[in-house]
Amino acid sequence: MTGPARAMPPAPFEGFAHRHLLGIEGLTASEIAVLLDRSESYVELNRGAAKKQATLDGRTIVNLFFESSTRTRTSFELAGKRLGADIINMSVSTSAIKKGETLIDTAMTLNAMHPDVLVLRHPDSGAARLLSDKVNCAVVNAGDGSHEHPTQALLDALTIRRRKGKLEGLRVAICGDISHSRVARSNIHLLTTMGASVRLIAPRTLVPSRVETLGAEVFHDMARGLEGCDIVMMLRLQTERMQSALFPSLREYFRFYGLDYDKLAAAKPDALIMHPGPMNRGVEIDSLVADDFGRSVIREQVEMGVAVRMAVLEILTANLARTAQKNL
Amino acid sequence: MPKHPSPSRPTAYVNARLLDPASGLDALGGLLVEGEKIAAIGKDLFRDGARWRVPEGAAEVDCRGLCLAPGLVDMRVLSGEPGEEHKETLDSLGHAAVAGGVTSLVCLPNTTPVIDDMSVAEFIARRARKVGMSKAYVYGAATKGAKGVELAEMGLLAEAGALAFTDGLNAVANARVMKNALAYASSFDLLIVQHAEEPALAQGGAMNAGARATRLGLSGIPAAAEAIMVERDIRLAEMTGARLHFAHVSTAESLAAIRRAKDRGLKITCDTAPPYFALTEADVGDYRTFAKLSPPLRSEDDRRAVVAALKDGTIDAVASDHIPEDEEVKRLPFPQAAFGGIGLETLLPITLELVHNRELAMLDALRLVTAAPAKLMRLAAGELAAGRPADFVLFDPERAWQVDADKLHSKSKNSPFDGRAVQGRAVATYVDGRAVFAAESDRR
Numbered sequence: 001m002t003g004p005a006r007a008m009p010p011a012p013f014e015g016f017a018h019r020h021l022l023g024i025e026g027l028t029a030s031e032i033a034v035l036l037d038r039s040e041s042y043v044e045l046n047r048g049a050a051k052k053q054a055t056l057d058g059r060t061i062v063n064l065f066f067e068s069s070t071r072t073r074t075s076f077e078l079a080g081k082r083l084g085a086d087i088i089n090m091s092v093s094t095s096a097i098k099k100g101e102t103l104i105d106t107a108m109t110l111n112a113m114h115p116d117v118l119v120l121r122h123p124d125s126g127a128a129r130l131l132s133d134k135v136n137c138a139v140v141n142a143g144d145g146s147h148e149h150p151t152q153a154l155l156d157a158l159t160i161r162r163r164k165g166k167l168e169g170l171r172v173a174i175c176g177d178i179s180h181s182r183v184a185r186s187n188i189h190l191l192t193t194m195g196a197s198v199r200l201i202a203p204r205t206l207v208p209s210r211v212e213t214l215g216a217e218v219f220h221d222m223a224r225g226l227e228g229c230d231i232v233m234m235l236r237l238q239t240e241r242m243q244s245a246l247f248p249s250l251r252e253y254f255r256f257y258g259l260d261y262d263k264l265a266a267a268k269p270d271a272l273i274m275h276p277g278p279m280n281r282g283v284e285i286d287s288l289v290a291d292d293f294g295r296s297v298i299r300e301q302v303e304m305g306v307a308v309r310m311a312v313l314e315i316l317t318a319n320l321a322r323t324a325q326k327n328l
Numbered sequence: 329m330p331k332h333p334s335p336s337r338p339t340a341y342v343n344a345r346l347l348d349p350a351s352g353l354d355a356l357g358g359l360l361v362e363g364e365k366i367a368a369i370g371k372d373l374f375r376d377g378a379r380w381r382v383p384e385g386a387a388e389v390d391c392r393g394l395c396l397a398p399g400l401v402d403m404r405v406l407s408g409e410p411g412e413e414h415k416e417t418l419d420s421l422g423h424a425a426v427a428g429g430v431t432s433l434v435c436l437p438n439t440t441p442v443i444d445d446m447s448v449a450e451f452i453a454r455r456a457r458k459v460g461m462s463k464a465y466v467y468g469a470a471t472k473g474a475k476g477v478e479l480a481e482m483g484l485l486a487e488a489g490a491l492a493f494t495d496g497l498n499a500v501a502n503a504r505v506m507k508n509a510l511a512y513a514s515s516f517d518l519l520i521v522q523h524a525e526e527p528a529l530a531q532g533g534a535m536n537a538g539a540r541a542t543r544l545g546l547s548g549i550p551a552a553a554e555a556i557m558v559e560r561d562i563r564l565a566e567m568t569g570a571r572l573h574f575a576h577v578s579t580a581e582s583l584a585a586i587r588r589a590k591d592r593g594l595k596i597t598c599d600t601a602p603p604y605f606a607l608t609e610a611d612v613g614d615y616r617t618f619a620k621l622s623p624p625l626r627s628e629d630d631r632r633a634v635v636a637a638l639k640d641g642t643i644d645a646v647a648s649d650h651i652p653e654d655e656e657v658k659r660l661p662f663p664q665a666a667f668g669g670i671g672l673e674t675l676l677p678i679t680l681e682l683v684h685n686r687e688l689a690m691l692d693a694l695r696l697v698t699a700a701p702a703k704l705m706r707l708a709a710g711e712l713a714a715g716r717p718a719d720f721v722l723f724d725p726e727r728a729w730q731v732d733a734d735k736l737h738s739k740s741k742n743s744p745f746d747g748r749a750v751q752g753r754a755v756a757t758y759v760d761g762r763a764v765f766a767a768e769s770d771r772r
Contacts, residue, residue, distance in 0.1 A: 025543070104659060124661030125534075125545035126615030145663065147545030185545060209548050213539035 013315040020139040023148035024189040038311035056085035065121040079309035111135040138316040153186035155304040168195035175201040176235030201225035205246040226266040233274045260286040340382035344391035348712040349695030361718040364760035399431025399719035403701040404647035411440025416652035422461025424737040426765035428673035429721035429754035436496035437469040444469035444480040446488035494521035510570035529553035536609040536624040555581035574598040578623040580633030601649035602678035615662040622667035645701040648675040652740030669744040680752035718761035
């Protein structure tokens, strides 16, 4: 058969063919590297004066937040705007969602308006997955319950990679409320996939059952856990998710698991200090440590967040065009 | 399936593989029904060489070698009626039951209102009789409102027909209330049934605690929540001398405790439900809310322990644990979704998996869903014998089919076995000699 070649549908984004970003679990090292490399290219753009591109011109992104969040929402909003997309924010106050049916109801309503990407933050684990089954657009999980927060892990990895030049072979400590932390889970998946070793440091009451099966090592003594670590990642104590007394008092918590210079001395001298924010100063982290200009990269994490989210939005949108084509 | 002659005429069911766990009968033969009762049963009954010759005046039904067993006795079923008729009515429940070969079922007290009053017990019995499908019996609540605080009127409820006493979906959490319930019930020789789960340990949990819950970011219910209450209640039963039954036991540790108690001669019995020997926590997959059950689906080691306990007799019976829940409460993010799955129509095929997998002999598997629960509930059912009600099921143990929740008769579609390929299905079901169900593809 001869004739003009048919126009091929746009290819998926080279090296990352997923439709949604629901979690880090299941991604390969090369897929993660693709996301990080793409993010890297946006860091310089964001530092320049002309920050705006037209990559996502005409695309619609909806930020659907069932939990209050300023930094993640703003970060996605900025990312979308810098790529030229129309982005709207829908914050559903937690008091209005006594029952989760509004998740599906809201999703169906929004879906009818043909958004290209839905960015979801929800208090229940699995919510992003449920949403992705019900809508035609791409879904980005911006945090679901205690499950995953993939863009946070990516921005953490980008921050580390820029500072240390690699992820492989690093020893990373994640300290604090592992049980309720989606940040911890996404980071464990990402770091172990990339060849870093992960240590979890917390009292037993804040460590979920059989977490070692995720490939991390558990410590209850912070000084021992921090020994030789390249990265010290502190988690926020999520008091709102806690069922019952998991530790006796904040001062006792700080005494044994709060990061101060004494405990930090066990880590490598050039260990970086990270925190996903917002910080409870004096609870999980001493103010002096948090603000240590030489070692704390907490503000850099925020900066990387925008770059990572630009990359994620760009890549998922590129893949969306392909899937839409396929469905025709 | 065969034609269904008028009930007024005696009917001979011939050329059937008669399976009666109570008597140990497993042979080709015939069964004669007169009125509502079994008049005769036996190997080669009505057989005349290669042919069958039925008594003068009796109708003949050729069962063509199908299995003929006592109607199943399901000792753990929740009815939506009264109170939640949008989930299940006694009508839909009755139809789902007979479609699964169940001819007697025992309703949990967790209706609205709770079965803690004679009027509710009588209402259910009356409505079920009117529906005319499976026979329906009730549990009385062990405590008022099934709230675990004050004892319910067990004596009066027993007079009104309650077979045993339980707070159903709720555990009687307070040790003193449980001790009193056991002691009081034992004065009337009544059975107490416990949903063994320490509520403080289970609080907020959505699935079995362990690696999978951790991975999914779901709060876990530890296996110990069951074992702790089982151990506690065994001691309370020993203190009071009461008869105690644990419902839907799901963990290796609990079963070990129950086995020890039985060995010591205590009056302890237990049952499990098909999900606990056929599924595991892995079936939760990516947040499948139909697999959100109470107790939660457990580990593979627990599942194996349940199978072992079915084989060694530690588990006395299998009940469907039929809990109808509609989409409104199941199509939610996993932590918010309701617990429970329907099971009436999968009770037989999933139990038969134990036979197909060579874990149990046919009669032993059937005993778990017929004679054994009937004995626990002290019902004249679950047995093929002259003089007994003619409640029986014809089934094809080999017939392969795929569970399709939408095609099940229950008003709610929350089957944890949706999509599963199974073998064995009720072909026809009879209650008091009346044909109450005939499988569709076999209908003439």
